[in-house]
Amino acid sequence: MALRRMRTRTIALATAVVVLLGVAVVVGVKAWDAARRSDLQRAMALAPKDAQRYSWTDWAAVRAALGTSSDSKLLDAGYDADLTPASSLTTSVDLMHSAFGFTPATLSWELLTQSTSGATLLLRVADSVSFASIRTHLKAAGFTAPQGADGVWDGSAVDGTGGVPILSYVSLDEHRHLVVTSDTDSFLAQAVDKLGAGSVPQPIARVVDAVDEPLAAEIYDGDYTCGKLAMGNADPTDEAQGVQLISEAGKVNPVLGFAMAREPGPGGKAGDVRVALAFANHDQAVTNATTRAKLASGQAPGQGGTFPDRFTLGKVAASGAVVTMALRPKNDSPVLSDLSTGPLLFATC
Template identity: 40%
Template sequence: MPDAPRPGRRTLLVGVLVLALVAGAVVVGTLAWQRAHRTSLEQALAVVPASSVRVAFTDWSGVRRTLGADLGDTPSRDAVEAFAAKAYDADLSAASSVDEAAGALQQLYGFGPATARWEAYAQSRDGAVMVLAPPDGTDYDVLADNLRSAGYDAPAKRRTDGGVWVGGIDLVSRLDPTLTPELQYVALLPGQGLVVTSDTEEYLASSVAVASGDADGLTAKAGVDDLAGRLGTVDNALVWPGDFACEDLAMSQADDDDQAQADDLVRQAGGVTPLAGFAMGMTADRTLHVVSHFESSDQARANLRPRARLAVGEAVGRSGRFSDDFDLTRSTAVGSDVLLDLAPKRDDAFVLSALYDGPVLFATC
């Protein structure tokens, strides 16, 4: 039997092209499915490193919708800064790492809070990274040209494929005083529809692997999907996967007298179990969803009443009582989670920013 004819060059090229088109269609289809089935918060947590211990998230599309702000594709710096001020006053930018630089970002880089879909700032013990989702249809060649014009050194690879654009602290501080050090190094990921930045080149490179799907994101960590799913659709959020909330929010930040008072209040409430995860997110109607994650459903049920009591009790280490500022409108245990909804008593209350720094007694361990 004669050997089958070897495909000619044209046949091979056509085959490669077909495979490339199929691969591209798979990527586009995957992104479309994620957009249709996952909240922006869930999308963001999937593309930040699994080692992250705290993630600050802002759904900028939601913020603009809540504020009735339509800035167009190329807003002026004045318009962007007016929007950022309005978002701050409404406590909708409390979780953002770049809200103060919104005008400079849009003017110099071509992306930022005024046009982005969402932003996530993830901190780990090894570094920090910002992942930002520009609007659909963004021309990443234009973003690359903006970086070049700003003075960044282009990556050795093709300029929009995830290579690191090198700026450095001197460049960033010279460009605009509002820019933060996390913009020293930038990577563009058009295939994923993302921009990734960090203050160190090494951490950015490792984070790009996550955002590209080549390494595990935070949703690979147990309990993170539950935290995000329980929060639902929120304009902004803080997520503490694992037990880092016990360090970041717990009463260990208070002085000795306050810690002793807190211990007494916890005993009176019935005692608590250490957290295995914690999250707070604010909805468009300014309700604050609070999710406490535990190792088991038994622990969640045991913690429900004590955590609810602490959420309306004395704000030890702060001032007054939590109930001075919030009404507890829901408390329930679902699976391994305790869910609390806190509604602010004043329209001008700072809802999320009032609680994202410790000590917060109802988040104690």
């Protein structure tokens, strides 16, 4: 009987050890996965799940690429280098300085999200920025403090926010070192309540993975790409030319996710622009790699002129359900700001 009880305790102990080891492995894998994610991937995981458009600026990387942290020099040089077209803050530095106590010079990154129901601006401030200081600045600027520590600060009546509506309402997440703003208090409260809940839709996640750690990027879901960026949004003459060019290039399939990103180059300087297009499967990606390469090598209806005037087309590849295209800007051409809005032939649906 004693021997049986001893065996039972031994089996129970062994089972407990196995369970604990399993839990440790799971926790370790999650920690490893979180550590290896890029800042863009971490930011996207915090975005509202109904977002259709995401505009990313990695301010820490931009400052390193330009070799300056002075606001005026940073914004001027960033504009010239085509590194700041995705930012919502380039005309708001004075307001940021007075009402928030920080500016792009002390931001880690910025992610603007837009959907049919609302918009949010996620701002990850540097570790050196004090949230007590942020609260002091908000109060001094005229923002109305929330009832609770996690509520929404109301700055709709503050001078200056009328010209920058996205900064009218503010929520502070000190744990994540995150400041979240919006032009609507109710949408902001809802977005903050669900911060980090759920997962990024797969087509979006795939194109985000494909652009890795960009300095700046525009990222769209399929509906936004096909509705705002494809040739159906061009004027009739350009659209007709686009139809003809597509007919000559070959088959195209609907784009389910789109990203255009300025990649870091050697020494952290600005490098090529990378485009990522997500499709339904690998076969479609293989087909569209050929088609999209042809479309990116000729006329640019809707943009004017030709694509070779703007960039040299590098490697075009299909990996899984994603096509990537390397664009090397010519003569400092602002490829990201020029091609990330408006009708774009090689992003057509």
